Structures are given as C-alpha cells and as structure tokens.
Amino acid sequence: MRRSCRAYSAKPVERGKIERCLEAARLAPSACNAQPWYFVVVDDPALKEAVAKATFSQIVGFNKFTLQAPVMIVITSEPQKLIPFVGSQLKGIPYRLLDIGITAEHFCLQAAEAGLGTCMIGWFNERKIKAALKLPGTRKVELLISLGYAAENRGHPQNHPGQKTAPKHRKSLERIRRYNI
Numbered sequence: 001m002r003r004s005c006r007a008y009s010a011k012p013v014e015r016g017k018i019e020r021c022l023e024a025a026r027l028a029p030s031a032c033n034a035q036p037w038y039f040v041v042v043d044d045p046a047l048k049e050a051v052a053k054a055t056f057s058q059i060v061g062f063n064k065f066t067l068q069a070p071v072m073i074v075i076t077s078e079p080q081k082l083i084p085f086v087g088s089q090l091k092g093i094p095y096r097l098l099d100i101g102i103t104a105e106h107f108c109l110q111a112a113e114a115g116l117g118t119c120m121i122g123w124f125n126e127r128k129i130k131a132a133l134k135l136p137g138t139r140k141v142e143l144l145i146s147l148g149y150a151a152e153n154r155g156h157p158q159n160h161p162g163q164k165t166a167p168k169h170r171k172s173l174e175r176i177r178r179y180n181i
C-alpha cells in the first residue's frame with residue numbers, strides 16, 4: 001500500500017530502483033496515448049536542495065520535509081499535442097493533468113513495491129525549479145515527487161514490522177459510490 005511519506009532517512013536511493021519506478025511510470029495510460037510527461041530525476045545533493053527549497057517558504061512551510069528526501073522527481077510536460085488539446089477544450093476535461101496524475105501514481109506504487117517512500121508535491125515555485133534545473137521555457141513543471149527510504153518507524157509496516165501507522169483519513173465508501181441509478 002502507498003501512503004505519503006514525509007520523513008526520510010539519509011540512505012541514498014539506488015538508481016536501479018529509480019529506473020524501475022520510471023519504467024512503471026512510462027507504461028502508464030494517457031489520453032490519445034499522448035504520453036505528455038518528462039521526468040527529471042534530481043539526486044545530486046546540491047541540485048536536490050535547490051528543488052526542495054522551491055517547495056516551501058517562510059510563510060508556507062508544510063513542504064520543508066522535502067529537504068530530507070534524497071531524491072526529488074520533477075515531472076514536466078511539453079505543450080499539449082493538437083488532438084488531446086482540442087479534445088480537452090471540447091470536453092472540458094484536462095486530459096494532460098489526468099495523464100500526469102496517473103503516471104505519477106504508477107511511479108509511487110512501484111516505489112512502494114520497492115520499499116521506498118514518496119510524497120506527491122503540488123505546491124512549489126515553478127520559476128525557481130526551472131531556473132535550478134535549466135529547463136526550457138516550453139516545459140511546464142506539473143508535479144514533484146519526493147522519494148527516499150522512510151525514516152525509521154515512519155514507513156510502510158511491511159518495511160518496518162511491528163510499527164503502528166496512523167489510519168488513513170478517507171470518506172466512507174457509502175459517500176463516494178453508488179451502483180446504477
């Protein structure tokens with residue numbers, strides 16, 4: 001099971017494991033098979049710190065935990081291809097963002113399988129990230145994922161036997177589903 005991890009150990013993440021997560025992300029479905037994603041893996045400590053620092057400020061500090069994560073994944077997109085763009089406009093459905101969300105979850109589920117913790121980060125300063133990573137102006141930063149081994153007693157029970165984890169806060173099934181009319 002995946003859950004957001006906001007406390008990481010300093011243990012570096014093996015690139016082989018990162019590649020497995022990227023492969024799972026690569027295989028994600030997307031509208032018109034547009035695959036609108038590009039992944040920048042930031043595991044260089046100085047660069048990673050610059051990216052982490054772009055996710056919080058003095059006023060909004062809830063993402064400070066990203067400083068601990070040994071890796072940050074930056075998911076960017078190119079301008080949308082014509083057919084999915086027109087489809088999005090006609091249907092009022094943001095296909096590109098759906099695609100990004102699905103690939104990000106593929107990544108995170110594979111990471112959980114590999115014993116790694118992740119947290120999707122949607123609150124960040126795009127300008128700072130683009131400057132730190134020298135990203136071209138056409139690329140849009142869509143979502144970040146912090147990645148690393150969970151700090152002791154903060155990960156999935158599978159990886160930390162005996163540990164108690166907080167219950168997930170979710171709406172009940174009754175509130176979010178119905179069958180037919």
Ligand SMILES: Cc1cc2nc3c(=O)[nH]c(=O)nc-3n(C[C@H](O)[C@H](O)[C@H](O)COP(=O)(O)O)c2cc1C
Nearest residue numbers: 002003004005006062063119120121122123143168
């Ligand atoms: C699009 C998106 C953006 C998110 N952005 C942040 C974020 O900036 N900071 C953070 O701590 N968590 C962020 N989260 C994680 C959610 O808070 C978390 O998934 C939710 O509370 C449910 O908890 P769980 O992931 O442990 O099941 C984000 C999740 C999603 C899907």
